[in-house]
Amino acid sequence: MGKAKKEVDLLTASALRKKRKGKIEFLYILPFVLLVAVFSYYPLWGWVYAFFDYKPPFPLEWKNFVGLKWFKSMFENEVKIKQLLGVIRNTFAMSGISLLFSWFPMIFAVFLNEIKCVPFKKFVQTVTTLPKFISWILVYSIVFSVFSSTGAVNQLLESLGITEPGKPIMFLQSADNVYFTQWLWLTWKEAGWAAIMYIAAITGIDEELNEAARIDGASRMQIIRHITLPSILPTYFVLLMLNIANFLSNGMEQYYVFQNAFNKDKIQVLDLYVYNLAFGGGGYSLSTAISILKSIISVTLLSVANKVSKLIRGEGFI
Amino acid sequence: MAEETVKKKELSERQLEKLAAKRKGPKYKTSIGDKTISVITYIVYSLFAFVCVYPFYYIFINTISNNDLSKRGKIIMYPEGIHFENYKSVVDLPNLFHSFEISVLRTVVGTALTVIVAAFLGYMFTRESLWKRKFWYRFVVATMYFNAGIIPWFLTMSNLGLRNNFWAYIFPMVVSPFYIVLCKTFVESVPKELQEAAEIDGAGVLRIFWSIIRPVIKPILATIAIFAAVEQWNAFRDTLLLVTDDKLYTLQFTLWNYINSASSLKSVISSTGSSASAAATLAHAATTTSVRMTVTIIVVTPIILVYPFFQRYFTKGIMIGAVKG
Numbered sequence: 001m002g003k004a005k006k007e008v009d010l011l012t013a014s015a016l017r018k019k020r021k022g023k024i025e026f027l028y029i030l031p032f033v034l035l036v037a038v039f040s041y042y043p044l045w046g047w048v049y050a051f052f053d054y055k056p057p058f059p060l061e062w063k064n065f066v067g068l069k070w071f072k073s074m075f076e077n078e079v080k081i082k083q084l085l086g087v088i089r090n091t092f093a094m095s096g097i098s099l100l101f102s103w104f105p106m107i108f109a110v111f112l113n114e115i116k117c118v119p120f121k122k123f124v125q126t127v128t129t130l131p132k133f134i135s136w137i138l139v140y141s142i143v144f145s146v147f148s149s150t151g152a153v154n155q156l157l158e159s160l161g162i163t164e165p166g167k168p169i170m171f172l173q174s175a176d177n178v179y180f181t182q183w184l185w186l187t188w189k190e191a192g193w194a195a196i197m198y199i200a201a202i203t204g205i206d207e208e209l210n211e212a213a214r215i216d217g218a219s220r221m222q223i224i225r226h227i228t229l230p231s232i233l234p235t236y237f238v239l240l241m242l243n244i245a246n247f248l249s250n251g252m253e254q255y256y257v258f259q260n261a262f263n264k265d266k267i268q269v270l271d272l273y274v275y276n277l278a279f280g281g282g283g284y285s286l287s288t289a290i291s292i293l294k295s296i297i298s299v300t301l302l303s304v305a306n307k308v309s310k311l312i313r314g315e316g317f318i
Numbered sequence: 319m320a321e322e323t324v325k326k327k328e329l330s331e332r333q334l335e336k337l338a339a340k341r342k343g344p345k346y347k348t349s350i351g352d353k354t355i356s357v358i359t360y361i362v363y364s365l366f367a368f369v370c371v372y373p374f375y376y377i378f379i380n381t382i383s384n385n386d387l388s389k390r391g392k393i394i395m396y397p398e399g400i401h402f403e404n405y406k407s408v409v410d411l412p413n414l415f416h417s418f419e420i421s422v423l424r425t426v427v428g429t430a431l432t433v434i435v436a437a438f439l440g441y442m443f444t445r446e447s448l449w450k451r452k453f454w455y456r457f458v459v460a461t462m463y464f465n466a467g468i469i470p471w472f473l474t475m476s477n478l479g480l481r482n483n484f485w486a487y488i489f490p491m492v493v494s495p496f497y498i499v500l501c502k503t504f505v506e507s508v509p510k511e512l513q514e515a516a517e518i519d520g521a522g523v524l525r526i527f528w529s530i531i532r533p534v535i536k537p538i539l540a541t542i543a544i545f546a547a548v549e550q551w552n553a554f555r556d557t558l559l560l561v562t563d564d565k566l567y568t569l570q571f572t573l574w575n576y577i578n579s580a581s582s583l584k585s586v587i588s589s590t591g592s593s594a595s596a597a598a599t600l601a602h603a604a605t606t607t608s609v610r611m612t613v614t615i616i617v618v619t620p621i622i623l624v625y626p627f628f629q630r631y632f633t634k635g636i637m638i639g640a641v642k643g
Contacts, residue, residue, distance in 0.1 A: 023449045025448045029439060032435055032438075032458075032492070035489065040461035042474055043466035043471045046467075047466065112363060129629070130622070135553075135554055135570050137554055137573055138573070138618050141573065142377065146373050150390060155392075155394055220351075252468075274468055278468065284473075287468070288470065294467075299464065
C-alpha cells in the first residue's frame with residue numbers, strides 16, 4: 001500500500017517536473033512568440049480604423065466612430081462605383097490572364113526535360129530562373145532600358161521597318177496592352193522558377209515506365225502525353241488551387257513600379273489601389289475597409305480551394 | 319501463385335525484348351517527328367535563354383560604351399567607344415555608397431537572425447515536452463495565411479517607433495513561419511537517439527540545439543540563408559512606406575529614386591560632372607540613362623555573382639517546399 005503510494009507520488013513528481021521543464025522551454029521561445037504577436041496579430045487590431053473617421057496624426061476617439069460609413073461609401077455614388085469596378089476589372093484581368101497561361105511553366109518543364117544535351121539544359125535552367133531573384137525595381141529598370149523609345153526593341157522594330165522612324169511604340173507610357181505587357185514581365189520573372197517544381201516532379205517518374213513505353217514503340221509525343229503529363233498534373237493542380245486562392249492578391253510592388261499617368265486606369269489592381277488610396281489621398285479608413293473586404297474574400301477563396309483540393313486529391317495544401 | 323508466374327514470364331519476355339532492342343542499336347525508334355521536335359525544342363529554348371540573358375548584357379554594354387551613342391539607342395549588339403567613366407562618376411553620387419552599406423548591413427544582420435531563429439524554433443517545436451507545443455506551432459504558422467493589410471501594418475510600425483529606424487528592416491522578418499516549417503521537418507528526420515543520449519549526459523536545451531541539432535541541419539540552413547538573403551537584398555516596400563530619412567535608404571530604394579527623379583538627377587550629374595573633370599566630353603559625360611543603367615548593373619551584380627554558385631541550394635529549397643506544401 002505504502003509502496004504503491006510512493007510510486008504514484010514519484011509519477012506525479014516526474015510529471016510535474018516535466019511540466020515545469022516544458023514551461024521553462026516555453027520561456028526560450030517566448031520572445032519569438034511575442035514578435036509574431038506584435039508583427040502579425042497586433043496589426044489586426046488596426047481593422048477598427050475602418051469603423052472610424054481617422055485622420056492620421058490624431059489618436060482614435062469615440063466621437064469619430066462612424067460605423068459602416070466607409071463600407072457603404074464604396075457604393076455610394078456612380079463615380080466611386082465606377083472606380084472600384086475599374087480596379088476589380090484590372091485585378092480580374094491580371095489574375096485571369098495568369099490563370100489562363102498557368103500551364104506555361106509546366107509545358108516549359110516538359111520540353112526542357114526532353115533536351116538530351118545536359119550542359120545546354122543546365123544553362124537554360126540557370127538563366128531562366130535568375131530573373132526570379134532580382135527585385136521588381138530592377139525588372140522595371142531593365143524593361144525600361146530595353147523597351148523605352150530608344151531601347152533595343154524599338155531600334156529593332158525600326159530597322160525591320162515595322163515602325164516608322166521617330167514613331168516608336170510606347171510600351172510603358174500608354175494604356176494599351178497593359179494587361180498583356182504586365183503578364184509578360186511577370187512571366188519573364190517567374191516562369192523559369194515555377195518550372196523547377198515540375199522538373200522535380202518529372203524526375204520522380206519511374207524510368208521503367210518510359211522504357212516500357214519506348215519498347216512498345218511509343219513516340220516521344222505519345223510518352224509526353226500518356227506518361228509525363230499525367231504524372232505532373234497533380235502538381236499543376238495544387239499550384240492552380242494556390243493561384244485561385246491568391247486571385248485578389250496580385251501584390252503591389254510590380255504594379256507600383258510600372259504605374260504612371262498614362263496607364264494608371266488599367267494598372268491599378270486592388271493591392272495597389274489600397275496603397276494609392278492611403279498614401280496618395282490619405283484615405284486611411286476607406287483603404288482599411290477595402291482591405292478588410294479583400295481579406296475576407298481571400299480567406300474564403302483559400303478555404304474553398306483547399307476543400308476542392310481535398311475533394312479531388314484527398315488532401316489539402318494548408 | 320499462377321498469376322505470379324505469369325508476371326515473371328512477362329517480365330522475362332520484356333527483358334528479352336529489351337536486350338533485343340539494345341542489340342538492334344537505337345534505344346527507341348526515332349521518327350522524323352521526333353527529330354523535328356528536337357530541333358524546335360533547341361531553337362525555342364535558345365530563344366528563352368536569350369530573352370533572359372540579353373537584357374543584362376544589353377545594359378552592361380551600354381554602361382561601358384560611348385554615352386552619346388548609348389543615349390540615342392545605337393548600342394545594341396556590342397560596346398562601342400569603351401570607357402569606364404560611368405562607373406567612376408556613379409561612385410561619387412550622393413547616397414549611393416551609404417545605401418550600399420545599409421543594404422549589406424540589413425542583409426547580413428537580417429539573414430543571420432532569420433536563419434538562427436528558424437533553426438531554433440524549428441527545433442523547439444519538435445520537442446514533445448514544450449508547453450502547449452501544438453498550439454504555439456499553429457499560432458506561428460497560421461500567420462502564413464493572413465495579413466492585416468498595409469494600413470494596419472503601417473500604423474503598427476509607427477506605434478512601435480519603427481519609422482526611420484534601421485530595425486524596421488530586421489524585426490518583422492525575424493520569425494519566418496515558412497522557414498520554421500522547413501526546419502521542423504528537417505529536425506524531425508534527425509534520429510531522436512542523438513538528442514536522448516545528449517540529454518542523459520546532462521546537456522540542456524540550448525546546448526543540444528547548438529552542438530547537436532545545428533550541425534546536423536546545416537544543409538537546410540544554407541538554403542534558408544540564401545532565400546532570406548535575397549529577400550533582404552531585394553526588399554523595397556518597407557523603405558518606401560517607413561523611411562523618409564535618406565541615411566537609411568537601401569540600394570534598391572536609391573536606384574528607384576534615380577530612376578524616378580531624372581530631372582533632379584541631372585542637376586546632380588552636371589554639378590559633380592563639372593567639378594570632377596572639366597574635360598568631360600559628350601562621349602563620357604554622364605546622362606540620366608547612363609547613371610540609371612550603371613546603378614542597375616551595380617545593384618544586380620551581387621545577385622548574378624552569387625546565383626550560379628548557390629543555384630543548387632535554391633533548387634533544393636523549392637523541392638522541400640513542394641513536398642511540404
